[in-house]
Amino acid sequence: MGEVTERDLSMAGVSRRVAIKHIDPDRCIRCGVCTLSCPNDVIRMRRGKPTIVYWQDCSQCFACVIDCPREAVSLGWVTVETP
Amino acid sequence: MKSSSGSMDAERIQSDILVIGGGIAGCFAAIRAAESGMKVTLLDKGHLGRSGTSYQMSGVLTCFDPERDDQDAWYRECVETGDWINDQDCLAGMIHETAERVRELEGWGVEFQKERGRFIRRPGVGHVHARNILMTKGGFQLQSALRGEVLRRGVQVCERMMATDLLVSSEDGRRIVGALGFNIRTGRFLICESGAVVLATGAARAIWTGMRLPMLSGDGNAMAFRAGCDMRNREFAGYYEVPVDFDGIGPGSNILFGEGAVLLNERGERFMEKWDPIRLERANRVSRFMAIAAEVEGGRGPVYLDATGLDEGVFQRIEKVLPIPMMCLKAAGLDLRSDRIRWSYTLADHSPGGIRANRHGETSLPGLFVAGDASDHGTSGTCNIITHGMVSAIEGDRAGRIVPHVVAEARREQVDRGMTETLMAAVLEPMKRTAGLDPETVRRHCMDIWPLLGPRKNEARLKAAITAAREIRDNQIPLLRAADYHGLSHCIGLANALHLIELYARCALERTESRGAHFREEYPQRDDHGWLRWLIVRKKGERMDEMTMRTESIPFERYPLSPQPQGDRP
Numbered sequence: 001m002g003e004v005t006e007r008d009l010s011m012a013g014v015s016r017r018v019a020i021k022h023i024d025p026d027r028c029i030r031c032g033v034c035t036l037s038c039p040n041d042v043i044r045m046r047r048g049k050p051t052i053v054y055w056q057d058c059s060q061c062f063a064c065v066i067d068c069p070r071e072a073v074s075l076g077w078v079t080v081e082t083p
Numbered sequence: 084m085k086s087s088s089g090s091m092d093a094e095r096i097q098s099d100i101l102v103i104g105g106g107i108a109g110c111f112a113a114i115r116a117a118e119s120g121m122k123v124t125l126l127d128k129g130h131l132g133r134s135g136t137s138y139q140m141s142g143v144l145t146c147f148d149p150e151r152d153d154q155d156a157w158y159r160e161c162v163e164t165g166d167w168i169n170d171q172d173c174l175a176g177m178i179h180e181t182a183e184r185v186r187e188l189e190g191w192g193v194e195f196q197k198e199r200g201r202f203i204r205r206p207g208v209g210h211v212h213a214r215n216i217l218m219t220k221g222g223f224q225l226q227s228a229l230r231g232e233v234l235r236r237g238v239q240v241c242e243r244m245m246a247t248d249l250l251v252s253s254e255d256g257r258r259i260v261g262a263l264g265f266n267i268r269t270g271r272f273l274i275c276e277s278g279a280v281v282l283a284t285g286a287a288r289a290i291w292t293g294m295r296l297p298m299l300s301g302d303g304n305a306m307a308f309r310a311g312c313d314m315r316n317r318e319f320a321g322y323y324e325v326p327v328d329f330d331g332i333g334p335g336s337n338i339l340f341g342e343g344a345v346l347l348n349e350r351g352e353r354f355m356e357k358w359d360p361i362r363l364e365r366a367n368r369v370s371r372f373m374a375i376a377a378e379v380e381g382g383r384g385p386v387y388l389d390a391t392g393l394d395e396g397v398f399q400r401i402e403k404v405l406p407i408p409m410m411c412l413k414a415a416g417l418d419l420r421s422d423r424i425r426w427s428y429t430l431a432d433h434s435p436g437g438i439r440a441n442r443h444g445e446t447s448l449p450g451l452f453v454a455g456d457a458s459d460h461g462t463s464g465t466c467n468i469i470t471h472g473m474v475s476a477i478e479g480d481r482a483g484r485i486v487p488h489v490v491a492e493a494r495r496e497q498v499d500r501g502m503t504e505t506l507m508a509a510v511l512e513p514m515k516r517t518a519g520l521d522p523e524t525v526r527r528h529c530m531d532i533w534p535l536l537g538p539r540k541n542e543a544r545l546k547a548a549i550t551a552a553r554e555i556r557d558n559q560i561p562l563l564r565a566a567d568y569h570g571l572s573h574c575i576g577l578a579n580a581l582h583l584i585e586l587y588a589r590c591a592l593e594r595t596e597s598r599g600a601h602f603r604e605e606y607p608q609r610d611d612h613g614w615l616r617w618l619i620v621r622k623k624g625e626r627m628d629e630m631t632m633r634t635e636s637i638p639f640e641r642y643p644l645s646p647q648p649q650g651d652r653p
Contacts, residue, residue: 017292018329018415039129039138040297041243041267041569054569056523057297060331062410063133066223075414 016079019058023050027072034073037063089511089571091504093263093272098124098239099490101262101277103246103303105129106137107472108455108479109283110229111184112444115483116281117236121490124275125233126244126264128298128572132230135285135299136456137472141335142196142218142225142404143207144476145469146185147178154178156212157468162644164209164367165464166599167615168316168435171642173442173462177477181469184476185216193228194219196403208337209367213468219403221335222472243268245572246302248506249280249310249451253499259310259450260496263506270568272507276498278490279450281482282307283475286432286456287583289576290529293325293429294333300576301583303457307438308582309627313447314620315439315459317583318590318601321466322372322538323431326388326424328415332408333431335472337371339405340364342397344390344419346375346426348383369466369600372428376538379427387423395420430536432583435460435467436590439619444482447621450493452486454478465599513574519564522573528555529581536588541604545592552585553628582627590618593632611646615639 020042023034034050035043040057043050043064055078064073102113105127117123127134147157157178162169189195196203196217204214218225234240244264252258261276287301288294308314325333340346346364348354358374359366375386390397398420402409409419417424438446438453440461446453455475460467462474513519535548560578565571596610597603616634623631639645 016328018331018411037130037133039134041129041572044268059139059296060329060407060411060414061133061139062331062407063130063138063223065410067133075411077415 016077018060018075019055019078020052020064020073021076021078022074023052024072024074027070029070031069033067033069034064037067039063088515089270091272091507091511093274093503093507096124096239096273096275098122098275098277100124100279100281100486101126101275102281102283103262104135104283104285104455104457105131105233105240106135106283106285106455106475107225107229108475109281110226110233111476111479112281112283112454112483112486113233113238114229114236115480116486117238119487121487122239124239124241124277126241126246126262126273126275128243128245128267130242131233131240132226136296136334137475138222138226139296139331139334139407140222140472141338142221143215143335143338143470144185144218144473145181145207145213146202146216146473147181148202148204148214149179149182152214153212159644160210160212161462161468162464164466164468166466166609167464167611167646168319168598168617168637169464170461171644173440175442177462177469177474180477180480181473184473184480188225188228191228191232193225196400205341206365207470208340208365208371209466209468215338215470217400217404220406221404223406241273244273245575246284246306247510247575249306250274250276250498250503251310252496253502254496257311257449258496259448260498262306263503263510265510265568265571267568267572274498274503278493278495279452279486281444281452281454281486282438282457283453283455283479284457287580288432289580290526290584291429291533292330292530293327293427294323294431295330297573297576300580301432301457302576302579303453304437305579305582307446307448307451307453308586308622310448310451311622312451313439314437314586315461315617316436317586317620318594318618319436319465319599320430320432320587321368321435322428322600323368324372324375324426324428327385327427328425329411331411333429335405336408337368339388339390339401340371342390342401343393344388345392346371347387347389347423348378349385350383352383354378354383367466373538373602375426375428386426388426389423390419391421391423430533432587435463435465440478442481443485444478445485452482454482465601510571510575513563513565513571516562516564519562520559522563522565522570522577525555525559525563526577528559529577529584532584536584538600539602539604540591542592545588548588549585549592552581552588556581556585556628585628586620589630590620590632593618615646
């Protein structure tokens with residue numbers, strides 16, 4: 001986790017939290033179950049592929065991870081620039 | 084998705100009973116109501132079985148054992164922990180009903196941790212006599228099972244559906260006869276006309292980080308308030324101790340304290356010794372978050388949860404009962420066995436306080452019922468002994484039993500069709516704007532109110548909080564712009580959650596004493612002579628910020644137990 005504090009991050013104009021991070025294209029079979037499971041509507045099908053659209057709304061419920069038949073979804077630290 | 088200004092095309096459903104919200108309360112209400120033979124429709128904003136606090140909760144449920152437990156001792160513990168604000172009409176019978184609900188869940192296949200055929204029982208935080216039992220895989224298993232039971236009974240389930248307005252009878256202007264909603268993916272409106280509505284929309288947790296569930300924006304509370312429903316105990320909205328960097332760990336994580344995890348300040352001191360030298364971290368929630376707040380405000384933060392001294396057997400048990408928090412920590416590269424976790428507190432707003440309900444879940448509006456965290460959880464007083472999940476299950480069950488009788492006896496009234504057109508147009512406003520404010524930006528402005536709403540309150544900070552909330556409501560909410568229907572759900576949800584912040588501050592200003600989680604610097608003592616009363620709030624006039632407040636004395640003359648008065652004499 002490191003010694004970086006929230007204050008350091010916000011001063012640098014970034015925000016960091018644990019959220020959905022990656023859907024592994026090599027493992028994903030495009031079944032779309034994650035788009036059904038996510039209670040926060042984070043994942044949508046785009047051009048036939050499950051796509052992380054609203055990552056900021058991830059509440060780390062892990063429904064996508066648990067329900068994925070191929071362990072293709074992972075959560076981790078996501079860092080973004082704050083407006 | 085291409086931006087559009089939205090369509091007023093609506094699907095219409097007719098049902099006997101409409102349940103809004105598919106967590107533990109909504110599912111129990113729908114199950115029970117469907118067993119009467121009536122047609123039940125359930126709306127869920129996400130995915131039934133994965134939505135809400137119920138899905139993310141730990142596996143803990145308080146459960147009474149008639150062979151081992153003393154009902155009177157449990158009862159007294161409930162009212163003393165609740166600082167006597169408990170609605171004892173609601174509490175009556177509830178302790179025994181915990182065992183009934185567990186028997187039912189087991190019958191539906193929910194697995195509990197057992198040893199030699201008996202439930203493994205542990206004291207929860209704040210428990211002296213009361214005991215919790217443990218579901219394996221927590222809310223994940225629970226809500227999956229409940230989804231099955233709801234569907235098996237032929238309940239019509241509409242998912243990704245956000246309810247925006249309660250529909251009022253065109254005949255008497257008061258009776259609730261259904262709800263309007265829209266699909267947050269397709270944008271298609273739904274008008275559901277029903278004999279009664281059960282609100283099970285949960286707490287309002289869409290704004291504050293630490294336990295943020297974006298979908299839980301207090302929609303039911305806001306809709307009910309707008310329709311003129313009474314709210315009660317709103318000043319006692321609950322704080323919750325949570326880790327700093329996560330939203331998914333909070334629900335139920337306080338069982339870590341029950342298992343022996345300790346809290347340390349920045350100096351490595353076990354500061355709970357100052358607050359509750361006997362129970363330490365096993366003190367009730369109010370003591371814990373007041374302690375954390377004091378350490379942080381006193382410059383001795385950050386505060387850490389330290390479970391590194393616990394046995395491997397404890398971690399095995401925690402893995403079963405808190406699967407999601409454990410996955411969360413692992414994703415962050417943390418392990419409770421070796422890492423101290425930065426801890427803080429947030430305004431969880433999931434008990435107590437909310438829509439006023441009697442023991443059957445009836446509200447002050449005919450045709451409107453409530454169960455779960457959207458209710459005022461009158462049973463719990465200022466702080467619950469029976470876990471929220473279990474209270475919500477019982478409230479759902481009770482509402483589901485009574486609603487069919489009410490619907491059977493009531494004349495079905497019509498929805499005003501012209502009114503629904505007006506409501507739909509209002510819902511779509513944020514999508515019609517070509518420029519405006521992004522909901523995430525406005526949410527951050529709402530978060531700036533946080534320092535004014537800490538556990539130690541005073542008049543100046545509360546008034547400043549009200550002013551800040553009003554500024555956002557009057558100047559920013561009307562400028563919200565939604566790029567799509569997902570964004571639209573956030574625009575509406577933000578307005579709903581902001582309203583509850585203002586309501587909370589207004590009620591906290593009104594109660595001039597300290598009790599439970601409600602602490603006023605100017606009135607630091609409990610005042611039973613003046614304040615063994617419930618604060619009831621209702622909208623007055625057209626605007627959400629115009630409200631009347633009244634107090635009701637708690638009818639102890641009817642109750643089994645009443646307190647020895649404490650505090651200042653007038």
